[in-house]
Amino acid sequence: MLPELxxxxxxxxxxxxxxxxxxxxxxxxxxxxxxxxQEFLQKSGDAGHEELRVKLLLLICELTASPTIYxxxxxxxxxLRNANELARKLSSYWWESTDVQVLKYYERKLHRDCWKKQLxxxxxxxxxxxxxxxxxxxxxHSVIYDHALKDAYNMESIEAIDSVWNCLYLCLxxxxxxxxxxxxxxxxxxxIKHPAFRMDNFQNDVALLILxxxxxxxxxxxxxxxxxxxxxxxxxxxxxxxxxxxxxxxDLGQSIAIMKxxxxxxxxxxxxxxxxxxxxxxxxxxxxxxxxxxxAEGQISxxxxxxxGGGPLACPIGDRYQLSGVMSFGIKCNxxxxxxxxxxxxxxxxxxxLTAIGLDISYYSAESSLLTI
Numbered sequence: 544m545l546p547e548l549x550x551x552x553x554x555x556x557x558x559x560x561x562x563x564x565x566x567x568x569x570x571x572x573x574x575x576x577x578x579x580x581q582e583f584l585q586k587s588g589d590a591g592h593e594e595l596r597v598k599l600l601l602l603i604c605e606l607t608a609s610p611t612i613y614x615x616x617x618x619x620x621x622x623l624r625n626a627n628e629l630a631r632k633l634s635s636y637w638w639e640s641t642d643v644q645v646l647k648y649y650e651r652k653l654h655r656d657c658w659k660k661q662l663x664x665x666x667x668x669x670x671x672x673x674x675x676x677x678x679x680x681x682x683x684h685s686v687i688y689d690h691a692l693k694d695a696y697n698m699e700s701i702e703a704i705d706s707v708w709n710c711l712y713l714c715l716x717x718x719x720x721x722x723x724x725x726x727x728x729x730x731x732x733x734x735i736k737h738p739a740f741r742m743d744n745f746q747n748d749v750a751l752l753i754l755x756x757x758x759x760x761x762x763x764x765x766x767x768x769x770x771x772x773x774x775x776x777x778x779x780x781x782x783x784x785x786x787x788x789x790x791x792x793x794d795l796g797q798s799i800a801i802m803k804x805x806x807x808x809x810x811x812x813x814x815x816x817x818x819x820x821x822x823x824x825x826x827x828x829x830x831x832x833x834x835x836x837x838x839a840e841g842q843i844s845x846x847x848x849x850x851x852g853g854g855p856l857a858c859p860i861g862d863r864y865q866l867s868g869v870m871s872f873g874i875k876c877n878x879x880x881x882x883x884x885x886x887x888x889x890x891x892x893x894x895x896x897l898t899a900i901g902l903d904i905s906y907y908s909a910e911s912s913l914l915t916i
Contacts, residue, residue: 544602544663553659566616581629597645601671608666608667729758730755732755737749737889744831745882746836747888749886766906767907768863768866772887772890775837776809783864784857784881786851803851807881809838810838812832812834812838814838835884835889837882838882839856852871855869855870868885
């Protein structure tokens, strides 16, 4: 992939002749790489090697982005055709965690403090977004708008402005109305804590936030069903958690701009308790996991972390999802497991409290026809 520029794009004038050595290297080594990758795909199929797949896709996105000042010349059609074919094959073996890794890479490269030196990443990101995927669901507009889009106004080079804006418009074309994704904030009027909450073992770690006014539902703000009382999701159910927390444990992590959407599988109570006592080195020996906790495990290096507390764990119910858990605690942010307040065990309490203040509890029942998921 292209190395970082020594100066910002708006301080230098780029010319195609500056990339001649880069072109020579590609023409010499790309055919060898193609052969190795083809052999790798034939042997591995859709099994493992996710980190390698991610790096290959990032390289191909930069290589096949067009128009760019560094793109290969017209006599390199075969190299580009093969690169696009490899991108298609790599995309056929794709997981949610793969998108997370790719977007973490672009989040680092397109940060407001450094993106003007990342010529390859700027164009590669636009190329990556051209592939069919639910861009709105990935919530990448925060990276585009908050980082790159605002800074593009300050660029002085006409060539650089034209090049970057063409790339950014590819990203923005995926949104019917960018303003529709503006965050909405409403003040909290009161907080109702669960009366049986315990800090020492996170028992009934849940509270109700009563807002000063109603939210208006939108493309990115909607409701979710609550499970019936006692209706726990089956073990091994594939659920999803969301949040904007850090991407690493303690000082190793950084807050992110891209909302995570991480797949988890429900873990049985006994297995979860044993795993916590074994893997959490700072866990007290007398720690007693509460029966009000729902446990779920993710993938190594793809997990919820600091700042994700209170986030949802949504599990399938028929053709929709229900709020099975509320993020309570995790183990070192490494996929070993996370603990969630089990919403099914506090459903009766939720109904009781909301009925007492005059709210209609039928809105969040799974059988309600008022829900739009």
